[in-house]
Amino acid sequence: MPIADARKLADEAGVDLVKIAPNAKPPVCRIVDYGKFKYEQLRKEKEARKKQKNVEIKEIRLSPNIDTNDLNTKVNAAKKFLEKGNRVKITLRFRGREMAHMGASVHILTDFAKALEDVAVIDKQPKVEGRSMTMFLTEKK
Numbered sequence: 001m002p003i004a005d006a007r008k009l010a011d012e013a014g015v016d017l018v019k020i021a022p023n024a025k026p027p028v029c030r031i032v033d034y035g036k037f038k039y040e041q042l043r044k045e046k047e048a049r050k051k052q053k054n055v056e057i058k059e060i061r062l063s064p065n066i067d068t069n070d071l072n073t074k075v076n077a078a079k080k081f082l083e084k085g086n087r088v089k090i091t092l093r094f095r096g097r098e099m100a101h102m103g104a105s106v107h108i109l110t111d112f113a114k115a116l117e118d119v120a121v122i123d124k125q126p127k128v129e130g131r132s133m134t135m136f137l138t139e140k141k
Contacts, residue, residue: 006031057136059089062112064098064105071108075115082120082139092126092133102128109135 010017010031018037021028030037058081060074078088090112092105109126116137123136 053085056086057089058086059091062090062092062108064092064094064101064108066108071112072115075112078112078116078137079119082116082137085139087123088120088137090135090137094131094133099131102133105133109133113137 006017006029013031015031016034016037018030018032018034019027020030058078060078060081062071062074066074078090081088090109092109094102094105098105106126113120113122113135119140120137121140123138124134126133126135
């Protein structure tokens with residue numbers, strides 16, 4: 001329909017001519033009350049935000065000389081975080097001379113991931129960042 005005819009119809013109805021899809025070929029327009037149209041759009045956006053789940057990142061810090069029982073305690077804490085739907089960031093912090101043996105400590109993070117493989121999957125592989133090594137875990141779908 002030509003633009004002039006559409007505007008004429010909108011004026012006769014006492015409402016506005018609103019472009020719904022301006023990038024389409026040809027552009028798509030609708031004859032609606034613009035204020036009501038904007039209100040409906042805002043309500044749809046608000047509903048979409050309500051249904052969105054906000055995922056938190058919980059951090060668990062480890063050290064290279066951690067004992068097996070301490071590691072098991074941290075694994076249980078991570079399991080609780082994952083069951084609640086949060087992502088878990090495992091940080092292995094190095095201090096002083098521990099920096100020289102970073103490569104030998106990767107097994108701690110892999111053991112951590114293996115202990116949680118029934119409930120979690122590795123989101124980001126272990127990566128060295130400054131004085132720490134980090135890895136992210138997320139809940140299995």
